[in-house]
Amino acid sequence: MDSKPLGSRFMGFISQVLKAMKFEVAIYSEPMMRDVYCPDLAIKGGSVKGLIETKFYRSRQVSNHVIITAATKLAAYEYTHQQHLVLIVSSIVSASLKNDILDKFGVVIWDRSNLAAFLASLPAR
Secondary structure, three states: OOOOOHHHHHHHHHHHHHHHOOOEEEEOOOHHHOOOOOOOEEEEEOOEEEEEEEEOOOOOEOOHHHHHHHHHHHHHOOOOOOEEEEEEEOOEOOHHHHHHHHHHHOEEEEOHHHHHHHHHHOOOO
16 A cells, blocks of 8 residues: 555646646655645646646535635745646535636636546546
């Protein structure tokens, strides 16, 4: 069994999903800056660049406040406007909250339903 924390394993899984989507993926956090917030991943694919924050939650659904707090931290991070901001969570987020966060903070949210739909669209091996 993998001894990494579940959050780290979720981030690794998301890295693999993004690579399957043909993005170049790099770990964004600087090891020396663990006390300062940094997004988890940076992606690049064609003209698309983005910063990714991953959040693993044990619950199927978490409170809106938890999702909004994570989105707020990502939106507050200094970034160039050519970069997309994406919060990827292991729980389910309502469509209305996804839209509200996108409108208010400019953060796109992918939840477990988005991930399941993408994985279902992959060709069988």
